[in-house]
Amino acid sequence: MEEPGRASGSPESSRAQLRRVALSSLFGTVLEYYDFLLYSTMAALVFGEVFFPGDSRVVSTIAAFGTLAVGYVARPLGGIIFGHFGDRFGRKHILIVTMALMGGASFLIGLLPGYASIGVAAPVLLVVLRVAQGLAVGGEWGGAALMVVEHADAENRGKWSGVMNLGSPIGFLLSTVAVAIVSLLPEESLHSWGWRIPFLVSALLVAVGLYMRSKVVESPVFQQAAERAQEQSADRTPLRELLAKPKPVVLACAAGIAPFALTALMTSHIIAYATGIGYDESTVMQVLVLLSVVSLAAIPAAATLSDRIGRRSTVLIGAVGAVGFAFPMYMLINTGDVSLMIVGLVIGQVLQNLMFAPLVPLLSEMFGTTVRYTGASLGYQGASLIGAGFTPLIAASLLAVAGESSWPLSLIIIVTAAVTITALAMITETRGRDLTADDAAPAPARSEGSTAL
DSSP, X not given: OOOTTOOSSOHHHHHHHHHHHHHHHHHHHHHHHHHHHHHHHHIIIIIHHHHSOOSOHHHHHHHHHHHHHHHHHXXXXXXXXXXXXXXXXXXXXXXXXXXXXXXXXXXXXXHOOOHHHHTTHHHHHHHHHHHHHXXXXXXXXXXXHHHHHHHSOGGGHHHHHHHHXXXXXXXXXXXXXXXXXXXXXXXXXXXXXXXXXXXXXHHHHHHHHHHHHTTOOOOHHHHHHHHHTTTSOTTOOHHHHHHHSOHHHHHHHHXXXXXXXHHHIIIIIHHHHHHHTTOOHHHHHHHHHHHHHHHHHHHHHHHHHHHHHOHHHHHHHHHHXXXXXXXXXXXXXXXXXXHHHHHHHHHHHHHHHHHHTTHHHHHHHTSOHHHHHHHHHHXXXXXXXXXXXXXXXXHHHHHHHTTTOSHHHHHHHHHHHHHXXXXXXXXXXXXXXXXXXXXXXXXXOOOTTOOOO
């Protein structure tokens, strides 16, 4: 009897298809993080002056971070739209659409004239393209995650999900290297045309990614569920089914808030914060490259660990660690010593990876097949919106109020980690769940009195 969640055919062909699916999802995630993190980096370095010029650098930076937040607002909507069609008609074709939309929006940002050329139309068009990015990313993650999880066997979903999640550090590494290269240009050249080059390069990544996507087969779990659901009403709406029992979506969202908040503080916001307290901009960028390298090892390790001790336990270790390390991390950064800043951020990055790496299998396993795309996407993108979308903006605003003291930043880490810990206490361990069972409804939340970790 065929194992649930595995592709049909010989074991060799199934493994080959799983590798192809994992690499395709990896490439899509690389593009997702390259585009999104490239934008956040440019928002900190360039966009304030190019699209929101003003007398105050702080106000311009806050305005630029505001457009960053707009993209995060669009992500849950993208999860709903593309999740609906992905749950109704399959994962593969939706993923081709989301990749093309995501790369196309980034390419057009690279061609967009600045405020000096077309006035207020420049920031308006920037917001429109940022929304398009957000919609695409909102649909991309869910489909890429499910293609991996639904092809893999139950015992190794974490490990294969770890391959996909490597797209986060690789995408960030590529975006950071791209920014570092163009930052070597004279400031006038960087602000006039140099910043555009990394966005235009995304067209090449999209071309390769679309080719890889065309070679994968549809999720076998979805195909089985679609065959069983042929007699269901044609007007079935996954979102309506989820909203009828919203607790799993709320818990999925809450579980992911802490890793997103921490990564927002340690990527986009740390550039403005560290340079503001005296660190050289190039030094900060080099440290961020180092953090990406750390994640290349930490993410697969954390994802595989979740196959051994469970998704909840792995995330919980990182969340509790984040609470304890919230103030020490900024104390190390505030010393002005580069080596101590590296120590603080590396430890913070490992804690973030422990929380982030198990999210793909955890959120995917929390929902039935016919609502899984929509449910997992809503949980993940809702977490990204709340945890990361407004964090740089809130952090910059709180710093201005607190007189540049870092205690509000530590408080953000503690509060978001507490939210994640509370959610984990209410979620049933999902490791090893049969993805073909009860595919018409979300997996139950943790029952009262459960002790599983």
